[in-house]
Amino acid sequence: MVAYVVRRLLLAVLTVWAISVLSFMIIHLPPGDYVTSYIASMSASGSAVSEGEANALREQLGLDKPITVQYAKWMGLMLQGNFGMAMEWGRPVSDVIGDRLTLTMVISVAAIIFTWALALPIGIYSAVYPYSFADYVFTFVGFIGLAIPGFLLALVVMYVGFAYFGANVGGLFSPDFAEAPWSLAKIWDLTKHLPIPAVVLGVSGTAQLIRIMRSNLLDELRKPYVMTARARGLSEYRVIMRYPVRVALNPFVSTIGYLLPYVVSGSIIVSLVLSLPTVGPLLLKALIAQDMFLAGTIVLLLGVMTVIGTFISDLLLMWVDPRIRLGRQ
Template sequence: MLHYIIRRLLIFIPFLALISIVSFTIIQLPPGDYVDTYVQNLQQQGGTVNAQERAAIEKQYGLDEPFPVQYGVWMGHVLRGDFGNSFLYDRPVADILAERVPRTMAIALAAILLTWLIAIPIGILSARRQYSVWDHAFTFLSFLGLAIPGFLLALVLMYVVYDKTGWLVTGINSPEYRSAPWSVGKAVDMLKNLWLPLVVLAVTSAAGVSRVLRASLLDELKKQYVTTARAKGLPEGKLILRYPVRVALNPLISTIGWMLPAVVGGEVVVSKVLNLPTTGPVLLDAILSQDMYLTGALVMMLSALTVAGTLLSDILLAVLDPRIRYE
């Protein structure tokens, strides 16, 4: 196992280098660049930019250089750990990431934990009580959760909360606490607002996870080793949790590789609706404005999360299932 982990870590660096080339190339593919977006926005506000001013702006941002030179400059910043300067926010990209990524990771990990706390008991109960009233009820709720978009659920819950309590649940903190120093009141206010995005992210994810676990557990319950364990008199609850559930969790563990980046960067619309200070809205704005340094840094971060999550899922699979070995 140790050799496998070392080998995967050694592959990690050239893999990220290849991703940086591909992502930087894709960012450059759309016609125009950040200066075109900047000039267009300025003209919509009634301003004008002549050719000399445009050339000066392109030189300021290094956009007058050919593609290999731009990539080399960006990689120089990446190797120094600062990722360059964001065109859109006129701030170092590293400062934006340091501000947004910890909040995003905290919300993402809490949402994943809540998803599993909801989905695993539902999946086990549905499999053990197949075609019962509980199974049909959870099946209906799961299909409903899969059918309802996350942003729509967020809008409905926001309306219900505001209508019943008068709370305007948007953002991590209420307006009066956003610039205030940390205190007990600010922490309570954060918890009052944070439950809504966690519920939205967990409910929309738990619907699919519970169906996967149900199908996997039903397949395991029909196998010979479960029948043999029952014949030996092993208590049903202990039997289910020790053997088939442990194996049925494999599909859930194997999805960690894509679940982390999906929750961190995929819920852009939900983050926009709830006004969450996460990386999703920043990535969307950076793409729309063609801010190549900020977009490249966020794509690299999501790629690193995917690789790290895949490695973590492989290790956990080997720990949970003794049949899996990587020698």
């Protein structure tokens, strides 16, 4: 068991390093650099940047050095907890990302809770009563949910909310609280704004989860231990909830690691439509501006969070599944 944890930990470190190389390379792949896109945006607004100014800017940002040196310097700063300057914003990257990262996590968690709370009971019902009328209805609605693009759903929800309920949709805060320091009132305001983004972001995941839960549970319901549990005289509800459902939930634990990056990268367009102050739109802007420090940090953070998430779900899986804990299948 200790060997398992140590092996996972070593793999995690190795993966993080590989991610850092990859994210650095990805950001450098498109032609040009921050200065070229800076010149382009300056000339678009009518002012010109001279050759000398451009070179000075390159030198100042270290963009004239070979790519390996740039990577080494970047990693050196990273390890000291210095994520560099967000070029476009002229502020340290940690400043720009900080609050947005927290809010992203809040929204992700809300979306995940919504997804699980809805999908698991429906999935269980569909498996226990397969091919029933309600199963078909859930399947139909679920596939519609899966097929509708999130941003479209966001637009519809916003329109309906605005036109029929006069609700202030979009954003995570009322205008009064947007710039205010954190307080109980601000948290309450956030709570009131959470449901819509959580639902919009959670819908497609819900449909997927229903399908997964249904097929997992259908497999488990056929196993002999369900019949022996019934033969012991347990009520049908307890038989199903205590045995096959418990076993069918195990695979979900291993997906926890992927949920956060999935919500972040899958939600860029939705976040733009709903004008959510999350990491997604920031990443998009940074990538357009070729702001390598900001984009690199976000991509790296997402990678690291995936690795940490996976590591945590490995530990959780070990805890809930004795077959893994005791090293036998």
